[in-house]
Amino acid sequence: PFQTTDDAYWSRQLVAVGQERDKHAFEALFRQFAPRIKGFLMRTGLSPAMAEDCMQDVMVTLWRKAHMYDPARATVTTWVFTIARNRKIDMIRKARRPEPEDLPWGPEPEPEQADALALQEDTRRLAEAVAQLPDKQRKLLERAYFGDVTHSEIAAETGLPLGTIKSRIRLAIDRLRHAME
Amino acid sequence: MKLGYDMNVQHPITDDLLMGYATGGLPAAQDLIVATAVSLDDEARARLAGFDALGGALLEDAEPMPVADGALNNVLERLAASAPEDSVHADIKTARRDWVLPRPLRDAVGGDLDAVRWKSVGMGVKQCVIDSSPDGTVRLLSIPAGQAMPDHGHGGSEITLVLQGAYLDGDLRFARGDVEVASEGDEHMPVADLGEDCICLVVTDAPLRFTGLVPRIAQKFLRI
Ligand SMILES: [Zn+2]
Ligand SMILES: [Zn+2]
Numbered sequence: 001p002f003q004t005t006d007d008a009y010w011s012r013q014l015v016a017v018g019q020e021r022d023k024h025a026f027e028a029l030f031r032q033f034a035p036r037i038k039g040f041l042m043r044t045g046l047s048p049a050m051a052e053d054c055m056q057d058v059m060v061t062l063w064r065k066a067h068m069y070d071p072a073r074a075t076v077t078t079w080v081f082t083i084a085r086n087r088k089i090d091m092i093r094k095a096r097r098p099e100p101e102d103l104p105w106g107p108e109p110e111p112e113q114a115d116a117l118a119l120q121e122d123t124r125r126l127a128e129a130v131a132q133l134p135d136k137q138r139k140l141l142e143r144a145y146f147g148d149v150t151h152s153e154i155a156a157e158t159g160l161p162l163g164t165i166k167s168r169i170r171l172a173i174d175r176l177r178h179a180m181e
Numbered sequence: 182m183k184l185g186y187d188m189n190v191q192h193p194i195t196d197d198l199l200m201g202y203a204t205g206g207l208p209a210a211q212d213l214i215v216a217t218a219v220s221l222d223d224e225a226r227a228r229l230a231g232f233d234a235l236g237g238a239l240l241e242d243a244e245p246m247p248v249a250d251g252a253l254n255n256v257l258e259r260l261a262a263s264a265p266e267d268s269v270h271a272d273i274k275t276a277r278r279d280w281v282l283p284r285p286l287r288d289a290v291g292g293d294l295d296a297v298r299w300k301s302v303g304m305g306v307k308q309c310v311i312d313s314s315p316d317g318t319v320r321l322l323s324i325p326a327g328q329a330m331p332d333h334g335h336g337g338s339e340i341t342l343v344l345q346g347a348y349l350d351g352d353l354r355f356a357r358g359d360v361e362v363a364s365e366g367d368e369h370m371p372v373a374d375l376g377e378d379c380i381c382l383v384v385t386d387a388p389l390r391f392t393g394l395v396p397r398i399a400q401k402f403l404r405i
Contacts, residue, residue, distance in 0.1 A: 027257075056255060060259050064264070067265055075234070078233050078236070081237040085204075086205075095209070100283075101285060130235070145239050162231040173223045177223070
């Protein structure tokens with residue numbers, strides 16, 4: 001019933017898991033994201049069995065970390081991507097991958113509705129730009145994310161609107177910093 | 182001493198390292214220095230989030246694959262035993278304290294600066310090797326204020342992140358949160374700035390080649 005791209009909806013579900021430990025919201029998130037996480041992990045080269053194990057770990061982590069999700073700084077899909085990527089690396093290395101220190105919440109974690117919506121909109125535009133890339137550039141991007149090649153000029157060469165997202169997130173971070181002062 | 186996490190970084194970490202972290206393509210040794218640098222630089226944090234959003238777009242695009250029978254039940258059972266990760270309160274407390282080492286580095290060292298097990302390598306320089314593997318060595322270096330590092334070239338890349346104090350390299354000054362990348366063949370002579378000892382996190386992916394005789398001896402001890 002829900003579009004895959006309905007970020008605002010999935011964001012509310014994830015916030016409900018974080019704030020109320022809502023199991024129904026979690027099940028909805030599972031049905032939506034579990035098959036996509038598994039598909040993504042298989043694209044990156046994991047066997048179906050490893051991808052299944054990794055996906056289940058990712059969903060458990062999503063439950064455990066949901067209260068740290070900030071819709072003004074990442075869409076649900078982006079957030080799920082970071083968890084899946086880190087979990088995959090942990091599995092391969094058999095050690096926990098170092099992650100940046102999480103930003104502390106202010107005393108009253110007020111979700112900034114307008115910030116969150118604007119970020120969802122920007123992220124949507126980025127996804128559309130990715131979908132419309134010429135084949136060659138898209139392959140380059142996929143090689144970087146699905147393979148083992150890193151490429152420093154992908155953003156520059158492809159003209160993807162990464163800058164707008166960066167500025168949006170920077171604003172959200174600044175707001176968070178000020179809330180703590 | 183300038184501490185805190187919302188800093189005015191003059192020499193920020195480069196996009197290729199951030200993107201490498203986002204794609205998961207970096208060697209383990211470099212993951213630590215990226216995670217630590219991002220902890221100190223909100224602008225880099227936002228850039229990294231942009232590359233993460235790109236990964237999210239590709240995840241959304243990936244063809245969904247059917248999950249195993251009973252996968253949901255399996256996960257729901259595990260939730261019962263999985264408490265929410267307790268880092269909200271911990272983070273509020275830690276943010277109020279002026280740590281020298283950001284959290285990823287504290288996790289690697291087992292505490293803040295006072296937990297570091299320094300080894301003297303001569304000339305007042307101290308080091309602590311955090312990790313060493315075929316794809317790189319991660320170490321903390323402490324250089325006395327005003328003192329030069331031994332003149333050295335690099336057999337591979339060298340990434341330096343300043344955590345305390347500052348150093349001068351030619352015309353450039355690198356202070357807390359700043360990152361310098363030196364490539365294979367570069368020769369330079371960083372000098373710790375006056376004021377306080379300079380403490381850096383350094384990742385090398387091949388041994389450094391010191392050029393003088395005394396430094397050559399130092400290299401034996403440094404094992405860089
Ligand atoms: Zn402020
Ligand atoms: Zn050097």
